[in-house]
Every structure is written in C-alpha cells, then in structure tokens.
Amino acid sequence: MAVAGRSIQRTRRLKLQVFRYVVFAAAAVFFLIPLYAMFEFSTRGNTGNRTLEYWQSIPQYPDLTAAIIASLELALITSLAMLVLLVPTMVWTRLKLRRLSRVLEFVCLLPLTIPAIVLVVGLVPIYLWLGTNVSDNILTLAFAYVVLVLPYCYRSLDAGLGAIDVKTLSEAARSLGASWFDVMWRIIVPNISNAILNATLLSVALVLGEYTIANVLLYNNLQVELVHLGRDNAGVSIAVAAASLMFAFALLVGITFFGSRSRRVRAEPEGITGLGTGAVMGSAG
Amino acid sequence: MIERGGVEVRLENLVRRYGTVTALDGLSLTMAPGELVALLGPSGCGKTTALRLLAGLEEADGGRVVIGGDDVTGLPANKRNIGMVFQAYSLFPHMVAWENVAFGLQMRRVPTEQRKKRALDMLELVGLGRFANRYANQMSGGQQQRVALARALAIQPQVLLLDEPLSALDAKVRSRLRDEIRRVQLEVGITTLFVTHDQEEALAIADRVGVMQSGKLEQLGPPTLVYSRPATPFVADFVGLTNRMEGNVRSGAVEVRGTSIPLVHPDVPDGPAIALIRPEAVSIAGGDGDAAEGPLVGTVLTVAFLGAVSRVTVDLGDTTVLAQLPTSAASEHPAGSKVRLTLRPDPVLIQREEAATTGS
Numbered sequence: 001m002a003v004a005g006r007s008i009q010r011t012r013r014l015k016l017q018v019f020r021y022v023v024f025a026a027a028a029v030f031f032l033i034p035l036y037a038m039f040e041f042s043t044r045g046n047t048g049n050r051t052l053e054y055w056q057s058i059p060q061y062p063d064l065t066a067a068i069i070a071s072l073e074l075a076l077i078t079s080l081a082m083l084v085l086l087v088p089t090m091v092w093t094r095l096k097l098r099r100l101s102r103v104l105e106f107v108c109l110l111p112l113t114i115p116a117i118v119l120v121v122g123l124v125p126i127y128l129w130l131g132t133n134v135s136d137n138i139l140t141l142a143f144a145y146v147v148l149v150l151p152y153c154y155r156s157l158d159a160g161l162g163a164i165d166v167k168t169l170s171e172a173a174r175s176l177g178a179s180w181f182d183v184m185w186r187i188i189v190p191n192i193s194n195a196i197l198n199a200t201l202l203s204v205a206l207v208l209g210e211y212t213i214a215n216v217l218l219y220n221n222l223q224v225e226l227v228h229l230g231r232d233n234a235g236v237s238i239a240v241a242a243a244s245l246m247f248a249f250a251l252l253v254g255i256t257f258f259g260s261r262s263r264r265v266r267a268e269p270e271g272i273t274g275l276g277t278g279a280v281m282g283s284a285g
Numbered sequence: 286m287i288e289r290g291g292v293e294v295r296l297e298n299l300v301r302r303y304g305t306v307t308a309l310d311g312l313s314l315t316m317a318p319g320e321l322v323a324l325l326g327p328s329g330c331g332k333t334t335a336l337r338l339l340a341g342l343e344e345a346d347g348g349r350v351v352i353g354g355d356d357v358t359g360l361p362a363n364k365r366n367i368g369m370v371f372q373a374y375s376l377f378p379h380m381v382a383w384e385n386v387a388f389g390l391q392m393r394r395v396p397t398e399q400r401k402k403r404a405l406d407m408l409e410l411v412g413l414g415r416f417a418n419r420y421a422n423q424m425s426g427g428q429q430q431r432v433a434l435a436r437a438l439a440i441q442p443q444v445l446l447l448d449e450p451l452s453a454l455d456a457k458v459r460s461r462l463r464d465e466i467r468r469v470q471l472e473v474g475i476t477t478l479f480v481t482h483d484q485e486e487a488l489a490i491a492d493r494v495g496v497m498q499s500g501k502l503e504q505l506g507p508p509t510l511v512y513s514r515p516a517t518p519f520v521a522d523f524v525g526l527t528n529r530m531e532g533n534v535r536s537g538a539v540e541v542r543g544t545s546i547p548l549v550h551p552d553v554p555d556g557p558a559i560a561l562i563r564p565e566a567v568s569i570a571g572g573d574g575d576a577a578e579g580p581l582v583g584t585v586l587t588v589a590f591l592g593a594v595s596r597v598t599v600d601l602g603d604t605t606v607l608a609q610l611p612t613s614a615a616s617e618h619p620a621g622s623k624v625r626l627t628l629r630p631d632p633v634l635i636q637r638e639e640a641a642t643t644g645s
Contacts, residue, residue: 164378165373165374165375168371168373168374168375169375169377171342171362171369171371171375172369172371172375172377172433172436173377173388174341174342174361174362174363175340175341175342175362175363175367175368175369175437175446176363176368176388176389176392176436176437176440177363177364177389177392177393177440178363178388178392179363182392186388187377190379191377191378191379
C-alpha cells in the first residue's frame with residue numbers, strides 16, 4: 001500500500017515538474033522571440049553583417065537622452081508619490097474607515113476603465129492651466145501618471161495588507177507606545193515590503209512604457225521620442241526599445257531576487273504569509 | 286510572601302455607543318492595586334469595549350478612566366502606560382521574539398544593549414529564553430501568546446490588559462497558560478484586567494469576577510461568591526450550569542417537588558416561580574431497590590464522565606434534571622436505571638417572569 005502510494009506520488013510530482021517546464025518554456029518563447037527579433041534588427045548592418053553601430057549612436061541623440069532621463073525621473077517621482085499617497089490612505093481606511101474601503105477601491109480602479117485617450121481629453125485643460133500658471137516642465141506629467149498607476153498599485157498593496165492583521169498589529173504597537181508614524185514605518189511597511197516593491201515595479205514599468213498621454217499633451221518622454229526616432233532612424237529606435245525592455249526586465253528580476261531573499265532569511269516550515277506576488281503579477285498582465 | 290506593587294485603576298461611569306447600540310451603559314469598576322479582575326460575559330456584552338476604553342484604543346462617549354490617580358480619559362493609547370495581550374496573534378512578523386519584546390523599550394528610547402538584556406529577562410520570565418531568536422511563525426500559538434505577554438510586561442506598564450488571550454489555543458495549552466499568566470501576574474504584582482467569555486477561566490484565575498450583560502456589570506465579587514451566591518438569574522445562568530425547576534414560593538422559601546429550599550433573597554411575594562438549582566446541589570439518594578414513586582423519582586438518561594466527577598441527566602417525566610456526582614457514585618446508576626433524587630437546601634435564586642409566561 002505504502003509503496004504504491006509513494007510511486008503514485010512520485011509520478012504526480014514528475015508530471016507537475018514536466019508541466020512546469022512546458023509552461024516556463026512557452027512563456028520564455030513568447031517573451032524572447034520578440035526580444036531576439038529586436039536585437040537582430042538593431043544589430044543588422046547595411047551589408048548583412050553584425051554591427052553595434054545603432055547601439056553606440058544612442059548617446060548622439062541629445063533629445064533621446066533627455067527623454068530617457070525625463071522618463072526615469074518620472075518613474076521615480078510617480079512611484080514615490082504613489083506610495084506616499086496610497087500606503088497611508090489604505091492603512092487608515094483599514095483601521096478607521098472600514099466603510100470607505102469600497103469607495104476607495106472603486107476610485108482607485110476607475111482609471112483602469114477609462115481609456116488613456118479619454119483621460120487625456122479631461123487632462124488637457126488642467127495641463128493648459130498648469131503650463132501657464134505653474135510649470136510646463138515634463139515632470140508635471142507625474143500627476144497624470146500617479147492616476148494612471150493607481151489601479152495596479154492599489155491591487156498590489158491591497159494583497160499585501162490583506163496578508164497581515166493590520167488592525168491588531170497597529171493596536172499592539174500603539175499600546176507599546178508607538179506613534180502613528182512609528183506604526184506605519186516600523187510595523188506596516190516592513191511587513192508589506194514585497195507588495196511595495198511590486199507596486200513600485202508596476203509603476204516604473206507603466207511610466208517607462210507610457211506614450212498616449214505624453215504625446216497628446218506634447219511632452220517628449222521616452223516612448224514619444226522612440227516613435228519620432230523610428231521615423232528617422234529605425235535601427236536606433238529599436239535598439240533603445242530593446243534597452244528599455246531589458247531595463248524593465250532587469251528591474252523585475254532584481255526585485256524578485258530581493259523579495260525571495262528576504263523571504264528566505266525568514267525561512268520556516270509552515271510558510272510565511274504570501275505577500276500577493278502572484279496576484280500582482282496577474283493583474284499586471 | 287508576594288509583594289503587590291500595582292496601582293489602583295478606576296473606570297467611572299463609562300459610556301460607549303456605536304450608532305444606536307449602547308455597548309457600555311455606565312460601567313463603573315474599581316480595581317485594587319495588584320488585583321486581577323476578570324470581566325466575564327457573552328459576546329456583545331461590552332467587556333471588550335471596556336478593556337479597549339481602558340487601553341485608549343477607543344474613545345468613551347462619557348465617563349472617566351483613572352489610573353493611579355491620574356485621569357487618562359483623553360490620552361491616546363501610546364501615551365498610556367499599559368501592556369496588552371490580544372486575542373489574535375499579534376507578534377510583529379518581521380521581528381524575532383526578543384525584538385518583539387524590546388519594541389516597546391525601543392519606543393521609549395532605551396539603549397539597544399539595555400533593551401536586549403531586558404527582553405531576554407522577560408522571555409526568561411515566561412519560560413521562553415531559548416526562543417529569543419525565533420520568528421512568530423516558528424512558534425506555536427501558546428508560545429506566541431507567552432511572547433506577547435513578555436512584550437506587554439517589558440515596558441513595565443501600570444496596568445496589564447488581557448483580551449481573551451487564550452481563546453485561540455487548544456484546551457490543554459489553555460489551562461497551562463492560564464496558570465502561567467496568573468503566576469507571572471502575581472510575581473510582577475501588576476493590576477490586571479482579564480476579559481473572557483469562558484467562565485471556568487475567569488473563576489480559576491481572578492481575584493474578583495465581574496459578570497457583564499448588555500453593557501452593565503451584573504455582579505462583581507470573588508469567584509466563590511459569584512458562583513455560590515449569584516446576584517441575578519442571568520449570573521446564575523451564565524456562571525456554571527443551572528437546572529431550572531418549577532416551584533412555589535411560600536414565606537421565604539421555594540417548594541420544588543416536595544422539597545423546601547430557602548431563597549437567597551427571601552423578601553418576595555408568594556406564588557409560582559422557577560428555581561435555579563446547581564447540578565452539584567442535586568444528588569441521587571437511592572437506586573432501583575427503594576425507588577417507587579414520588580415527585581423526584583426518574584430514569585437516568587445519560588451519564589457524562591468528566592474525570593473525577595460525572596454529570597447525570599435524569600428524566601423526571603415532565604422535565605429533565607442535571608445532577609453532578611463523584612464518578613464513583615455515578616457509576617452505580619447506569620443509563621436506564623431508576624433513581625430517587627434529593628435537592629440540597631442551599632439557598633437558591635428564583636426567576637419570576639418566565640414562571641408567569643409558562644403559567645399563562
């Protein structure tokens with residue numbers, strides 16, 4: 001009996017293993033083929049030889065470098081603003097305004113249902129006013145981007161907060177003499193660090209890939225510049241596109257590694273509370 | 286002897302409403318220094334609300350909280366010097382046991398070396414010195430609650446609050462940890478409020494037990510008194526099992542099936558009433574042989590073995606009665622045998638309203 005049971009178990013484990021590799025291979029092909037095509041195209045010389053000419057000429061386009069820097073700055077500002085806005089609000093709703101959590105969820109998910117182009121129509125007058133009265137700096141795009149990333153970041157943070165008992169933990173901390181700032185910084189944030197990393201990754205990826213809003217509002221971010229460049233010099237455009245994809249990819253791997261390492265430090269037999277990585281990745285796709 | 290070094294805690298006329306529901310309806314309670322008071326009651330009776338108001342986790346709609354002579358009613362939770370153990374596991378998951386215990390000291394700006402030493406001492410006090418470097422998810426429920434107790438005591442609070450700390454644990458761990466809590470509480474000599482819905486827990490651990498219902502304190506007294514002399518029918522019903530037997534009040538005593546039993550409060554008018562009789566006041570006088578007929582003769586339905594004692598359910602025809610006997614005595618009367626019951630004339634409480642409804 002026991003032997004038969006063990007062999008069934010072994011077969012099942014083997015099947016699962018095979019299934020995993022098949023899924024992994026399919027996903028890898030799905031992502032790698034376009035990436036390979038981009039590499040192939042951006043390193044194809046006029047005479048059919050391999051050349052890094054396009055890659056090397058990236059820094060020679062000042063508009064492009066400016067756009068890259070602007071997009072990276074926007075990604076940073078958007079992520080920070082999103083976290084500062086969302087984390088305390090979500091914690092506070094969980095603690096004190098339970099009734100409003102539905103409303104908050106609705107508001108945060110709303111941008112998902114509004115096509116970017118429709119969003120822009122609403123944003124144009126605001127940016128006209130901003131441009132004349134405050135600043136026409138490209139970094140003002142961060143306002144629009146924070147709205148844009150809300151749904152994804154909300155979902156990610158919600159999964160993270162759902163995995164811990166926010167109310168009991170913060171009440172315990174309060175009774176031990178912690179101020180609200182200490183509760184947030186020393187108790188909540190360390191326990192949802194994975195969710196925060198995921199939310200950050202999502203907003204970085206979204207901002208680096210954003211085209212519609214920047215284009216209609218006449219700002220030159222990375223994607224807008226890539227399109228301009230594509231008309232001018234397709235090779236360089238594709239090289240930059242591949243580079244930005246690789247950057248996002250490296251970021252993702254880095255964050256996953258960081259997350260799994262911090263989890264391994266707390267290795268334990270029963271498994272730590274999942275911080276919703278799966279849910280986040282699901283909603284990102 | 287153990288020296289008690291706690292402070293006096295006074296809850297004065299506390300009121301707390303949630304919308305139209307009144308959770309606390311003018312609760313007043315004074316706890317002597319070093320005393321352990323258990324608040325006991327069904328869920329929704331306001332006992333947890335009382336504890337949360339004392340902790341400062343909720344604001345009162347009326348009344349005062351006075352700790353050691355200082356009015357702390359308006360103070361937020363982090364400014365009151367209170368240690369609390371929660372019902373849910375509340376250890377910070379990203380910290381190991383000693384870091385958890387040291388957290389309150391960190392908030393009080395105690396230097397690292399000092400707070401680590403104190404944290405280890407506290408873990409030693411609750412018998413978990415070896416577990417200092419474990420995370421919460423590497424410990425059992427009972428161990429987690431003991432760390433939580435060490436954490437609450439590490440800040441040397443004026444008051445210790447225990448909000449059903451044992452209810453998530455299994456029976457054996459529960460009774461061991463209950464005794465452990467009492468031992469530590471006596472050792473530290475801290476004024477303690479213990480909230481529970483488990484009467485056995487409350488009676489076993491407390492200096493005084495307060496039984497609550499609908500936001501009010503029904504009775505407050507030593508466990509033996511609350512058990513043997515319940516002030517109201519609700520207390521009698523909630524604390525311990527109670528037989529409800531129809532009877533007739535006549536000049537300060539109630540006559541139940543031919544037996545006259547004195548009343549706790551004799552100044553009541555005559556008439557039908559329901560007597561509340563403890564199972565341990567019911568005994569079995571004889572077995573098959575001498576049982577003929579009579580108002581207290583019936584058939585044994587079930588015998589529940591509880592260890593040293595057994596609980597026998599006897600069918601008297603129109604009602605069933607619970608009797609609690611030493612197991613050796615109960616074993617002589619298996620299910621199906623005919624027995625004659627006797628009622629010990631300990632003073633009892635009566636209930637009137639229900640007698641009227643049954644009568645009509």
